[in-house]
Amino acid sequence: MSATDLQQPAVASLPKRLPNSGGVPTYVATSVKPISLPQVASADGGRKLGKASDRELGNALKPAIEQVVLDTLRENPKIVIDIVYPVLGRVIRKSITSALQSLVASVESQAADVFSLKRLKWRWQAFTSQRSYAEIVLANSVVCSVDEVLLIHRETGLLLVHASRDSEHARDADLVSSMLTAIEDFARDSFDLDADDSLSSFSMGGQTVLIRTSPMMLIAAAVAGNPTSKVNDMLDEVMETLHSNYHDALANFCG
Amino acid sequence: MTKKLKKKLCLIGSFGVGKTILVSKYVKGIFSEKYLSTVGVMISQKTVEIGDCEVLLMVWDLAGEDDFQGLRLSFIKGASGVLFVADGTRAETLRLTQQHMERLGEFYSDIPTLLLLNKADLQDQWDIAEAHLDEVRGKVKVFRTSAKTGENVEEAFVRITEMMIAPDEPTTEAFL
Numbered sequence A: 001m002s003a004t005d006l007q008q009p010a011v012a013s014l015p016k017r018l019p020n021s022g023g024v025p026t027y028v029a030t031s032v033k034p035i036s037l038p039q040v041a042s043a044d045g046g047r048k049l050g051k052a053s054d055r056e057l058g059n060a061l062k063p064a065i066e067q068v069v070l071d072t073l074r075e076n077p078k079i080v081i082d083i084v085y086p087v088l089g090r091v092i093r094k095s096i097t098s099a100l101q102s103l104v105a106s107v108e109s110q111a112a113d114v115f116s117l118k119r120l121k122w123r124w125q126a127f128t129s130q131r132s133y134a135e136i137v138l139a140n141s142v143v144c145s146v147d148e149v150l151l152i153h154r155e156t157g158l159l160l161v162h163a164s165r166d167s168e169h170a171r172d173a174d175l176v177s178s179m180l181t182a183i184e185d186f187a188r189d190s191f192d193l194d195a196d197d198s199l200s201s202f203s204m205g206g207q208t209v210l211i212r213t214s215p216m217m218l219i220a221a222a223v224a225g226n227p228t229s230k231v232n233d234m235l236d237e238v239m240e241t242l243h244s245n246y247h248d249a250l251a252n253f254c255g
Numbered sequence B: 001m002t003k004k005l006k007k008k009l010c011l012i013g014s015f016g017v018g019k020t021i022l023v024s025k026y027v028k029g030i031f032s033e034k035y036l037s038t039v040g041v042m043i044s045q046k047t048v049e050i051g052d053c054e055v056l057l058m059v060w061d062l063a064g065e066d067d068f069q070g071l072r073l074s075f076i077k078g079a080s081g082v083l084f085v086a087d088g089t090r091a092e093t094l095r096l097t098q099q100h101m102e103r104l105g106e107f108y109s110d111i112p113t114l115l116l117l118n119k120a121d122l123q124d125q126w127d128i129a130e131a132h133l134d135e136v137r138g139k140v141k142v143f144r145t146s147a148k149t150g151e152n153v154e155e156a157f158v159r160i161t162e163m164m165i166a167p168d169e170p171t172t173e174a175f176l
Helices: A007-014 A046-075 A078-110 A117-129 A135-138 A171-190 A229-251 B019-026 B033-036 B091-107 B130-137 B151-167
Strands: A015-018 A025-030 A144-153 A159-164 A201-204 A205-213 A217-224 B003-013 B040-048 B052-061 B081-087 B113-118 B142-143
Touching: A025 A046, A046 A078, A117 A135, A135 A229, A144 A171, A144 A229, A144 B081, A159 A171, A171 A217, A171 B040, A171 B052, A205 A229, B003 B091, B003 B151, B019 B040, B019 B052, B019 B113, B019 B151, B033 B040, B040 B151, B052 B151, B081 B091, B091 B113, B091 B130, B113 B151, B130 B142, B142 B151
Parallel strands: B003 B052, B003 B081, B081 B113, B113 B142
Antiparallel strands: A015 A025, A144 A159, A144 A217, A201 A205, A205 A217, B040 B052
8 A cells, every 4th residue: 555545445444453352353444533744755666655654654654643642541541540549659668768767767866775664565576576676665655745625615715724844834724715616617607618517636736636526515636746646536536425425415515 | 703704706897997906906816918809817815804804806897898798707607796897987888888797697687796886086087977877886896996095996896795695685686
């Protein structure tokens, strides 16, 4: 077939290969938009003509192929996931492994030269459990700490109970409780949320304030570091217990 | 033995009546005035002793609004008392306060209230007619106050606290 032949409508019936089970390819005529290629005059015959026609043919087919690929991906995006997943998985694993290694190395270097009874105990724990010393240090290290907890009457914003590591904070706890309630009301009004909706947390710097609410009260816990699931679960548990034990008392609370 | 109580008290009034000066001079706060224009409320606290009772008042100074619709009602919920503040040198602020009192009564009819006619030190600029004042007095107890001199400020806080502890005076019946 020559380049000029490609101009002809014959191209419109390019065959499409169908899967078969007999080993012999089966083709069926399919409708393809006719393409036109320029006449190429070549002194050295078929080689130049071939390259030029390949490029022109590619350019001509490009929009159609792109469209087919896009349609296929839209219809079945899983194809891309299947292809990319092994590559992506390896990259993510490598990145996590690298981060963990540097963390363990950092803990190890910090802990290596510290000699104390607690550290000796950790070393013994590592020896008996056949785990690395760094792993034990990490497991025993505090990931986050709850610095302050406020129990607030939800309707009035009045502070019911306050606990803090720092006694300085205690003096302003009443004001903070009321302001926290006001901010919660402000957020609910501003975003037109339901009465049942509430702030669940907010973060600033290294501090996160976790908030749990019931219809009667609100618990706000200021946490330094990343709050663990244990802290979150504990707050849920405390709120449930308080709600069931003090529901009647809080319903009649007036200051 | 001293009995300790905590109560929420709201301050409501139009722009420029002197609410924030009253609060900043006579109660203790840690939040700056910018909260009034941002969140719409500034919260301070004041301890008032009534007999053997020590009452910690959490004072919610609501942003001055000339229109009741602009007030965030959610900030008033749970309040044990409300201090309305008007400017004695501007009669229109008293009329607006009367509207606020009537509207508030629709939602919170059982809250003890007092009206502070502020800027009592500016007698030469006083703009409230006696007839108007008599009309208001029929509905709510009125205190002439001055944030500048401190006249009647402490008395007003003590009186509203007494009413919050034992709300025996029918100060809100006019709203019904």
